[in-house]
Amino acid sequence: MDNIKTTIYKELMEKAKSDQEFFNKLINEPHQILSEINITDAAIREQILSMTPEKAFYGVFALGNSEVVSHCCHEQYDI
Known part of the structure; x- marks a missing residue:
């Protein structure tokens, strides 16, 4: 079961x-x-x-995935 959860998480990410x-x-x-x-x-x-949104940003920064933030906010905030 954990393998399926990991796969789904990776696909969503x-x-x-x-x-x-x-x-x-x-x-x-x-x-x-x-x-x-x-x-x-x-x-x-x-x-x-x-x-x-708060949990998402916390998770993104906690995991060091700043490229997600850069991707989603680039046009809106000119990052």
Whole structure:
């Protein structure tokens, strides 16, 4: 089960890095993302649904993934 969770996490992270619209939906409309990708694991669903912009930024900076922030904010904030 952990292997599946790791795979899903990696896929979501890669998509968020390369697709600004997906990143915005993941943060602002998690219910829509869940319906589109059909995640049935209750723990993963709860993690996604409990995501807030604050948690996302904390996670991005805690993991050292500043390229995600750069990608999603580049046009809005001229980073």
